[in-house]
Amino acid sequence: MRRSREPILWVLFGGGGMMSALFLPGLLVVLFIASPLGWVELPFGELQELVGHPLVRLGLFGFVFVCFFHAAHRGRYTLYDGLQLSHLNQLIAVLTYGVATALTAAGAYVLLTFG
Amino acid sequence: MNPAYRPYHPKWYRPRVPIFWWLREWAYLKFIARELTSVLVGYSAVMLLVFVVVVDRGEAAYLELLSWLSRPGVVAFHMAVLLGVLFHAITWLNLAPMAIVVKVGGRRVPARAVLLSHYFAWAVCSAVLVWALVWR
Numbered sequence: 001m002r003r004s005r006e007p008i009l010w011v012l013f014g015g016g017g018m019m020s021a022l023f024l025p026g027l028l029v030v031l032f033i034a035s036p037l038g039w040v041e042l043p044f045g046e047l048q049e050l051v052g053h054p055l056v057r058l059g060l061f062g063f064v065f066v067c068f069f070h071a072a073h074r075g076r077y078t079l080y081d082g083l084q085l086s087h088l089n090q091l092i093a094v095l096t097y098g099v100a101t102a103l104t105a106a107g108a109y110v111l112l113t114f115g
Numbered sequence: 116m117n118p119a120y121r122p123y124h125p126k127w128y129r130p131r132v133p134i135f136w137w138l139r140e141w142a143y144l145k146f147i148a149r150e151l152t153s154v155l156v157g158y159s160a161v162m163l164l165v166f167v168v169v170v171d172r173g174e175a176a177y178l179e180l181l182s183w184l185s186r187p188g189v190v191a192f193h194m195a196v197l198l199g200v201l202f203h204a205i206t207w208l209n210l211a212p213m214a215i216v217v218k219v220g221g222r223r224v225p226a227r228a229v230l231l232s233h234y235f236a237w238a239v240c241s242a243v244l245v246w247a248l249v250w251r
Contacts, residue, residue, distance in 0.1 A: 016156070017207045018207070020156045020159075020160075020200070020203065020204065020207075021203065021204035021205075021207040021208055021237065022204075022236060022237055022240040022241075023240055023241075023244060024156060024159050024200050024203075024204065025197065025200055025201050025204055025241065026240065026241035026244040026245065027159070027163065027244060028159060028193065028196065028197045028200055029197065030244065030245060030248050030249065031163075031166060031248070032162065032184055032193045032196075032197075033190065033193055033194065033197065035181065035184075036181050036182075036184035036185035036189075036190065037185060037190065038185075040248075040249045041249075042248060042249065044170075044174045044177055046251065047170055047177075047248075048170055048171075050247065050248070050251075051166075051167050051170045051171065052171070057167075060163065060167065063160070063163070064160040064161075064163060064164060067156050067157060067159070067160035068157055068160055070153060070156060071153040071154060071156050071157035071160075072157075073153075074150050074153035075150075075153060075154065077150070078147065078150040078151065078153075082137060082147050082150070083134060084132065084134055100157075103157070103160070103161065106164070107160075107164050110164050110167055110168055111164075111167065114167060114168055114171040
């Protein structure tokens with residue numbers, strides 16, 4: 001019997017749900033709202049140091065990896081149920097996880113080569 | 116089994132469900148809205164990568180990004196993204212006690228404690244982020 005891939009995908013989905021719930025609101029507030037509006041000051045030198053740190057990069061990679069697969073998994077089932085496309089099962093799975101894989105690869109490229 | 120024998124199949128009762136079934140009730144709409152907020156999670160992850168690239172490029176690029184981020188339209192958009200991500204986070208954390216059964220000494224930890232510990236973890240993670248980014 002072929003083993004189901006569902007548990008692996010679910011772990012990525014669950015991990016992404018938890019990680020995004022714990023960290024994304026804070027990141028969004030600080031980086032994309034408070035800092036541009038001048039509510040907080042992020043000294044560029046320290047920011048560059050932080051972003052360049054190998055452990056931060058590793059953490060960021062893990063973070064975007066699970067976030068992308070979380071979104072892909074949810075998107076997949078939303079397409080099935082919301083638009084009743086269960087007959088396009090394979091196509092939708094290939095598309096959603098394909099996009100997540102491509103974005104994760106792009107993330108790895110960015111985090112490994114820049115800086 | 117005799118190949119000529121076909122089991123009796125009553126015609127299945129399958130009412131047709133309209134494609135916009137989720138507009139019919141508030142709870143369904145909320146469910147689909149929550150599912151769609153995962154797109155915002157993907158968007159935010161992309162923006163984090165963009166942020167890394169820009170910071171690596173130097174201060175000029177970073178200031179340019181900041182000035183784009185501070186445009187009123189962009190701020191409004193990110194406020195909306197934040198609301199969506201908050202909805203996503205809160206609905207996720209509220210599910211935790213239903214998905215996680217913790218046992219201590221053979222007794223099940225009450226759902227309320229599991230829920231509160233998740234919200235506590237959320238507060239700690241956010242505080243660590245603010246500390247690492249702002250006050251360090």
